[in-house]
Amino acid sequence: MTGEITEATTPSAVGNRTRPARHFELGLSENPFPPLPSVLAALHEQMARANRYPEFLPQRLPRIIADRVGVDPAQVVVGSGATGVAMQIMQAVLGDGETMAFATPTFDGYPIMADMMGVEAVTVPLDRAGRQDLGNLGEVVDDRTGLVVVCRPHNPTGTLVSAADLEVFLSSIPPRVVVILDEAYVEFIDAADAVDVLDLIRRYPNVIVLRTFSKAFGLAGLRIGYAFGGQELVARVRRRQLPFGMSCAAVAAVTASYAAEDELQARVARITAERELLRVALRQNGVHVPRSHANFLYLRGPHIAPALQRAGIVAKFYTDGSARIAVGDPAAGRAVLWALRTM
Structure with missing residues (x-):
């Protein structure tokens, strides 16, 4: 599909530990995909x-x-x-x-x-x-x-x-x-x-x-x-x-x-699949993440926000140090995992 995410678009990419070189804006719970071609x-x-x-x-x-x-x-x-x-x-x-x-x-x-x-x-x-x-x-x-x-x-x-x-x-x-x-x-x-x-x-x-x-x-x-x-x-x-x-x-x-409902449903399925794989990986790293029913994850804990900020990841930060991140882009998921790897 034209305009789709092209870098490591498979959900399994969240496990990659290579340090990301890109900047990620994850603070507005945006859909990572552009509008469909027909739209x-x-x-x-x-x-x-x-x-x-x-x-x-x-x-x-x-x-x-x-x-x-x-x-x-x-x-x-x-x-x-x-x-x-x-x-x-x-x-x-x-x-x-x-x-x-x-x-x-x-x-x-x-x-x-x-x-x-x-x-x-x-x-x-x-x-x-x-x-x-x-x-x-x-x-x-x-x-x-x-x-x-x-x-x-x-x-x-x-x-x-x-x-x-x-x-x-x-x-x-x-x-x-x-x-x-x-x-x-x-x-x-x-x-x-x-x-x-x-x-x-x-x-x-x-x-x-x-x-x-x-x-x-x-x-x-x-x-x-x-x-x-x-x-x-x-x-x-x-x-x-x-x-x-x-x-x-x-x-x-x-x-x-x-x-274009069928295409939109396929995109939602990709986002939710990436969300679940990223949540599992975060929890395996000791991050407390409630089960999410949306296109974002809430990472709880006082050290989350500082770690993401040090990595240059823009997220929605809260006064107790927790953060909300948009999901769906596997490259962004890798960046989050890298940022929290030694927290």
């Missing part, structure tokens, strides 16, 4: 009409996504990546003096946007296994809470709350409190671990499911995200839609990506 062709064709404005308010993209997800187009809202849609949700549902709650650490966007909006963030630490503690998260919900975020898989640890625990949690949340079910990495979850989100949004009108085309689809630079839920809740969020806010490239990219 690039669709984008090139669309760019020839870039002198024209996109739709005043997006209509085509919500219809395309709704058809794929299995909901009515009125149940879909789109925006500038999952982050942009999350901001729209926060602006739409949080009233004066209301708070939002989430686990910590989490996706950086949530505390950053809460600070931007002047919203108090109530945080609950992860449990010792790196999982979101839904019991404790539910306990901090009070009369001031307007929004709760649950990531599945969780960012940055890649851990997965069970369907049963999620059900118990949602049943405990007052209907007036909106719950974002952040599924930014849902395409990397095994089918056996997936939850029936259509059933959830039917039974819990306060739940809105958040997804992105940045990760598995490899379109991070195009900033295409979406959410879906009950029509009443989505209508509130849609009122925050920025006119002309979605690029004309979005429809072309999403349409072509959906048409």
Whole structure:
């Protein structure tokens, strides 16, 4: 495939101990592959009409996504990546003096946007296994809470709350409190671990499911995200839609990506295979790595961040010395193993 990783692309390459000579940017959990050739062709064709404005308010993209997800187009809202849609949700549902709650650490966007909006963030630490503690998260919900975020898989640890625990949690949340079910990495979850989100949004009108085309689809630079839920809740969020806010490239990219589903699934399989082999190799080297259900690994321990920094590897670093690294490129995996070889 054109544009594919060409250096040591087999997963078994993670075991190579040769010192890497390349610089690696692993801090943004990006897909290591460029867009598929068919997607690039669709984008090139669309760019020839870039002198024209996109739709005043997006209509085509919500219809395309709704058809794929299995909901009515009125149940879909789109925006500038999952982050942009999350901001729209926060602006739409949080009233004066209301708070939002989430686990910590989490996706950086949530505390950053809460600070931007002047919203108090109530945080609950992860449990010792790196999982979101839904019991404790539910306990901090009070009369001031307007929004709760649950990531599945969780960012940055890649851990997965069970369907049963999620059900118990949602049943405990007052209907007036909106719950974002952040599924930014849902395409990397095994089918056996997936939850029936259509059933959830039917039974819990306060739940809105958040997804992105940045990760598995490899379109991070195009900033295409979406959410879906009950029509009443989505209508509130849609009122925050920025006119002309979605690029004309979005429809072309999403349409072509959906048409290339088999190729995209093959790429996801390559990334998850590399993830598992790298995790095994790291654990054999004594690094504590929770099982991940995403396209990254969370390396726990006070010496991880310094070791990666000394090797010139860019990762997402945490105050306790832990780090999150994107996976999928075997050469990058070798670099991480080399950096941690004597830790």
